[in-house]
Amino acid sequence: MMEKYYQQLQKEKEFELDRHKQRIKEFSLYCEKHNVPALKDDFDYIQRIGIVAHRKNILKEIYPDLPIDKDGLVSWNFIKEKLQSSNQMSGYIGGNDFVAMVHPYFRRGMSLLNNWAPLFVELFWQVKDENIDAYIALDYDNVRVNTEPFFYMEADTWFGAPFDKSxxxxxxxxxxxxxxxxxxxxxxxxxxxxxxxxxxxxxxxxxxxxxxxxxxxxxxxxxxxxxxxxxxxxxxxxxxxxxxxxxxxxxxxxxxxxxxxxxxxxxxxxxxxxxxxxxxxxxxxxxxxxxxxxxxxxxxxxxxxxxxxxxxxxxxxxxxxxxxxxxxxxxxxxxxx
Incomplete structure (x- = not known):
């Protein structure tokens, strides 16, 4: 049963990589223009994300002006500006050539293969209080190549706890x-x-x-x-x-x-x-x-x-x-x- 499931996943991966081969080629050319060496086999399909380019610090290489602070975090105010022209789900920062993501440790089991664990990222994306200066870690080693909006939702029953103690x-x-x-x-x-x-x-x-x-x-x-x-x-x-x-x-x-x-x-x-x-x-x-x-x-x-x-x-x-x-x-x- 599991073997059949894994075979199905492999077929899906091959299909999606082939379906997006033109987009992969375009992204590779984009990287070359930014003096990033050819990625070759550094592309993968992850069911809950899409087509992903993986390389150590790839986001920093293709976005050298990304304002990262001393803690390795990026300002939420900066991210919000990028989101104004983006139609991505929480945790994804869309652009014309790639989509950045928040750190995989926010995912279930801290794994890139899983969706966001509820509901931290969704709550963070809703922070609007001007009195709060917020920062979050991005995934510097992976970017999503297919830039169209991609939604993969999972239901969950976890809720925040009440706390009335002074x-x-x-x-x-x-x-x-x-x-x-x-x-x-x-x-x-x-x-x-x-x-x-x-x-x-x-x-x-x-x-x-x-x-x-x-x-x-x-x-x-x-x-x-x-x-x-x-x-x-x-x-x-x-x-x-x-x-x-x-x-x-x-x-x-x-x-x-x-x-x-x-x-x-x-x-x-x-x-x-x-x-x-x-x-x-x-x-x-x-x-x-x-x-x-x-x-x-x-x-x-x-x-x-x-x-x-x-x-x-x-x-x-x-x-x-x-x-x-x-x-x-x-x-x-x-x-x-």
């Missing part, structure tokens, strides 16, 4: 949330999207409250970068101004832990670096940041969708799991009993 009343300290320990690994995968733990820390300095969160997945969840295997850990950092009663900064990244670093840190907490002589400084890719002045609701919604599908963030904000998770856990335990 920030000033949250004590400094560390929390570590874990899925129920009686769950089988397969159930954890299904309900908690492979989450092992969610580490949270609040700290204060003067009138500024700082929030940090790290989401660890199980040990078999890895990615490969430049031939090296890493454990991806999603990280959030935010600063809340008690005087203004609003957040002033909020950013998110994916940290890359080597296997030995992961094993050292996985069952520890944010105090690990303070207690250990072997301070861990994982490599990371920053994915977004907001500066300015924004509400608790804004922060909670983006936190919830950055950690999309993980009920632990919902539990942190509300004190309980979403109703559908509670119901699923109950059914599983009834069967076990």
């Amino acid at each position: 920030i000033e009343n949250i004590p400094d300290g560390i929390s570590k949330l874990r899925p129920p320990l009686d769950l089988k690994r397969t159930h954890n995968n299904f309900i908690f999207k492979d989450a092992y733990s969610l580490d949270v820390k609040w700290s204060s300095k003067g009138s500024i409250r700082t929030f940090q969160a790290l989401e660890f997945k199980h040990e078999d969840v890895t990615i490969e970068l430049d031939g090296i295997t890493y454990h991806p850990v999603r990280y959030i950092h935010a600063e809340y101004d008690l005087n203004k009663k609003a957040f002033r900064h909020f950013d998110g990244a994916v940290q890359h832990f080597l296997p030995n670093e992961y094993r050292q840190r996985i069952d520890m907490d944010f105090n690990f670096d303070n207690k250990s002589s072997n301070s861990l400084k994982a490599k990371y890719i920053k994915l977004f940041k907001f500066n300015g002045e924004f509400s608790i609701d804004f922060w909670v919604e983006f936190c919830s969708h950055f950690y999309t599908g993980n009920p632990l963030i919902f539990e942190y904000f509300t004190g309980n799991y979403p109703d559908h998770v509670i119901e699923t856990l109950s059914r599983i335990r009834q069967k076990v009993i």
